[in-house]
Amino acid sequence: MYDASKELAVFYENHVRLGTQLRNDLGSYRDINLQRLTSGLTSLGDKNGVVYKTFVDSRNQGSYAMHTLNQSEHIDYDIDVAVIFEADDLPERPGDARARVCEALLEKCSNFTKEPEARKNAVTVWYAEGYHIDFAVYRRRTSWLGSPIIEHAGGDEWTERDPMAYTNWFTNQVDSKSPPTLLETFLGTQVSVARGQLRRIVRFVKAFARSRSGWALPGGIIITSLVCEVYKPNATRDDVALFDTLKALYARLCLSAEVQNPISPGSTFTSSDRRRREVERLRDVLAERLPRLDVLHQWTCTPAQAYAAWDAIFLHSFWSGARKAIAQTAAATGLTIECMLARKKEGKTYKQHLSGSAALPKGVHLRFTANTLGVALPYSVRWSVRNEGDEAKEENQLTHDKLLTSGEAYWTYTAFKGEHKMICEIVKNGETVRRAEHIVRIAPGRRYWL
Secondary structure, three states: OOOOHHHHHHHHHHHHEOOHHHHHHHHHHHHHHHHHHHHHHHHHHHHHOOOOOOOOEEEEEHHHHHOOOEOOOOOOEEEEEEEEEEHHHOOOOHHHHHHHHHHHHHHHOOOEEEEEEEOOOOEEEEEOOOEEEEEEEEEEEEOOOOOEEEEEEEOOEEEEOOOOHHHHHHHHHHHHHOOOOOOOEEOOEEOOOOOOHHHHHHHHHHHHHOOOOOOOOOOHHHHHHHHHHHOOOOOOOHHHHHHHHHHHHHHHHHHOOOOEOOOOOOOEOOOOHHHHHHHHHHHHHHHHHHHHHHHHHOOOOOHHHHHHHHHHHHOOHHHHOOOOOOOOOHHHHOEEEEEEEEOOOOOOEEEEEOOOOOOEOOOOEEEEEEEEOOOOOOOEEEEEEEOOOHHHHHOOOOEEEEEEEOOOOEEEEOOOOEEEEEEEEEEEOOEEEEEEEEEEEEOOOOOOOO
């Protein structure tokens, strides 16, 4: 197999791995919001004439805790935090507990693209900088035998759960399955790869799954679980380990799209149709992309062919050598598009959205208006939506147009993951005399029908 291990290592360090500085920055955002939660509970209690005590412990969860959080070209980062309260300091009903945390954050949070939201399993804060924090709410109580019990406020019932269980399981997987320390032997082969190869392979597969903005593939916990299940270690080369793991992953998904929860025997991550469909899509894109890697096994494979093969997986300028051209600026055409965010259709707007900026959550309303120069009235404005991705395709919402009079605003909302385009055309006497585009990126998450 063509040896691209050195290039893959550079790609990993510069474009995949989060890096210490960015990790520290995200950690500071987490700490600030934990402080906001505490002060928000105090403020909320003062309003209601009661004392709301804050959490007694907090734990990092998810990809941040497991060190598998990747760089994001569009600054779309999620931080998962478990906040653990004493049971007596939270309402009895899980939904009420999440609601209190949400209300406390509302007291102190600002600069958000969407108000903090109490969702089924966590309270989410979406920030304009392009990251969001999920606060998973837990309570701690003592059993009648005197032992501590930690329960998660998920859905309608409190469920006993260790907030660190999955992180600890993954750490054990990395330690036990990766080739051992450098200079040791692995199955009779001298080890020359860095420690923790499994973690790097998880990051690479996640980078592949996020390489196309329109793909609606499984989230990090499902991908991590699958990679740990099928991982094929290699003591000397990460590129071989990645290739073999991708092949094994495809073979596994051809057998079944069900993914077990490794820390909860008998339960799966794919009980819902939505999650199962995401896994099926992962199988389908692997079927489409993996044949592009076959050239790596030809003895005549050139560097250019090898880079093109890996670019077919990652779709990144590191491999292609050229970035996609950014859409032409609207100002050059004498037409500008203003996009404003609102919490409901035709409601009060609260923030301007710039073309191609950080990904928005689903369920945000958008008001588009056209500002043009040098075109005398009367004229019409044609708004054309060009969506991309699996979600929009499955709902038959890839494209739709609407013709409005000059000065009339066009309203829509964020509904499908991907990078979508709004095209504005000034139409006079049946001809397009001005044209501009606005890019809206939408983050993955629950779909909202409004």
